[in-house]
Amino acid sequence: xxxxxxxxxxxxxxxxxxRLKDYLPLVKLSLSIMVVxxxxxxxxxxxxxxxxxxxxxxxxxxxxxxxxxxxxxANAINQVVEKDTDAMMKRTAKRPIASGRMxxxxxWAFAIITGALGVFILGNYFNWLAAGLAAFSLFLYAxxxxxxxxxxxxxxxxxxxxGALPCLIGWAAGDNNLGTGGWVLFAFQFFWQFPHFWAIAWxxxxxxxxxxxxxxxxxxxxxxxxxxxxxxYSVLLVPVTIAPYYTGMCNYNNTQGIISLVLIxxxxxxxxxxxxxxYRKMDVDSARKVMxxxxxxxxxxxxxxxxxKT
Numbered sequence: 469x470x471x472x473x474x475x476x477x478x479x480x481x482x483x484x485x486x487r488l489k490d491y492l493p494l495v496k497l498s499l500s501i502m503v504v505x506x507x508x509x510x511x512x513x514x515x516x517x518x519x520x521x522x523x524x525x526x527x528x529x530x531x532x533x534x535x536x537x538x539x540x541x542a543n544a545i546n547q548v549v550e551k552d553t554d555a556m557m558k559r560t561a562k563r564p565i566a567s568g569r570m571x572x573x574x575x576w577a578f579a580i581i582t583g584a585l586g587v588f589i590l591g592n593y594f595n596w597l598a599a600g601l602a603a604f605s606l607f608l609y610a611x612x613x614x615x616x617x618x619x620x621x622x623x624x625x626x627x628x629x630x631g632a633l634p635c636l637i638g639w640a641a642g643d644n645n646l647g648t649g650g651w652v653l654f655a656f657q658f659f660w661q662f663p664h665f666w667a668i669a670w671x672x673x674x675x676x677x678x679x680x681x682x683x684x685x686x687x688x689x690x691x692x693x694x695x696x697x698x699x700x701y702s703v704l705l706v707p708v709t710i711a712p713y714y715t716g717m718c719n720y721n722n723t724q725g726i727i728s729l730v731l732i733x734x735x736x737x738x739x740x741x742x743x744x745x746x747y748r749k750m751d752v753d754s755a756r757k758v759m760x761x762x763x764x765x766x767x768x769x770x771x772x773x774x775x776x777k778t
Contacts, residue, residue, distance in 0.1 A: 490564040494547060494575065495540030495582075502766070503631075504535035507638035509770040510653050513717060513777055514642030530593045531641055535634065537586030538602045542630070544579040545610035548572050553618075553679040559672055579610075594641040601640055605633040617681045624665055624683055632658035649717040656708045656769070663698035663743055664762035670694065670746075670755035690755070695747035698758060702740045709736060709769055718776040728776035735768045 511531055547554060547565050554566035564570035583606055591599030609630035616623040632654045639650030669676060669683040670690045676683055686693045709732045712718040719725045742761045746754040 490570055491578070493563050494544050494565070494570070494578065495536070496543040500536055500539040500543060502763075503539050503634050504532055505767065506653075506657055506770060507535045507634035507641075508532060509774055510635040510638030510650065511642045512638075512774055513649060513653070514639055514647075516643035527593070530589060531638065534586045534589035534593070534602070535637070537582040537589065538606050539586075539634075541579045541583030541586060542606045542609045544575050544582070545606075546614050548575040548579065549610070549614050553681070556679050557672075557675040559675050590637070590641065595644045597644055597646075598637050598640040601633055601637045605630040605637070608633075617683060619682065621682045621685055621687075624662065624669075624685075627665070628658050628661040631661045632656075648715050649712065652708065652711045652715060652717065653773075655711075656705065657766070659701050659704050659708055660762065660766055662701040663739070663758055664766075666694055666698055667746070667755045667758035667762065671752055671759060690750070692747065692750065695743070695750060698743040699740065699747060702736070702743045705739065706736050712773055713776070718773055720776060722776075725776040728772040731772040731775075732769055735765050735772070739765045 508528055508531055511528070547563055550560075551565045551572060554560040554563050560566060565572060565575050583603075587599045587603050587606075590602050609627065613623055613627035613630065616626055635653035635657050636646060636650045639653060640646060643650070666684060669681075673684065673689055677689070684690065684694050685697050710729075713720045713725070713729065718728065720729050739761060742754075742758045746758050748754075
């Protein structure tokens with residue numbers, strides 16, 4: 469009987485590397501890192517995090533690992549559920565499950581294992597409040613927000629909740645409570661998501677429409693109303709980003725505090741300006757600038773908070 473010759477070690481290694489590379493888009497690595505970044509900064513902004521001075525870097529790495537596992541699990545479930553619609557869109561057609569390089573069963577197995585491990589790390593090394601919030605965030609994103617995207621644009625509002633929960637998770641990990649500072653950070657990331665996500669939906673409107681997603685606030689698609697909404701939420705970010713200085717989380721009575729306030733003020737002007745430009749020009753290029761501008765805005769403001777921590 470004829471038998472195929474065994475694969476060489478080199479070919480085997482290449483196949484293994486290709487499989488490992490498929491897991492990076494499955495967890496949406498860049499998005500996951502940005503999400504966990506907010507959680508880590510929120511953790512460092514708590515007073516309770518001072519208890520971990522001796523093991524600070526260990527605790528940061530554990531929080532990062534737990535957050536990445538939970539976020540990666542949610543993103544994997546998202547891709548399993550949306551494998552057919554992902555295959556319809558140019559932007560997502562090459563994802564591992566949509567393209568058929570990975571089975572839905574493998575995606576589910578990966579999501580269950582990583583999600584459970586991430587929640588365990590947060591509960592065991594921090595506290596079960598942070599772990600519970602992470603589990604709730606995973607459920608809300610994967611099983612409520614994801615299917616709702618095809619039903620109504622209110623999905624963006626629902627999705628903004630798990631999108632902002634990493635701030636509360638980080639705060640709970642440090643202080644084991646849901647204090648004022650945690651809710652301020654939650655509000656900051658909650659409002660930030662609207663101009664950010666609507667800019668993405670504007671740029672990818674044709675793809676999203678083809679797949680049946682309803683993500684823009686106007687049924688007609690990219691309109692003046694949508695652009696005005698991005699301005700409105702960018703303006704709402706101004707009082708939210710100043711609130712930490714009046715709640716005692718941040719200090720503006722020293723040089724670092726003044727520098728941080730200036731940075732936040734410039735970042736807000738930058739974000740509002742880009743949204744105003746979108747309203748004036750109403751084109752994809754301006755929407756893309758809002759999208760990339762929001763990617764820069766978030767870490768600048770979060771790091772400014774950390775610079776002026778009391």
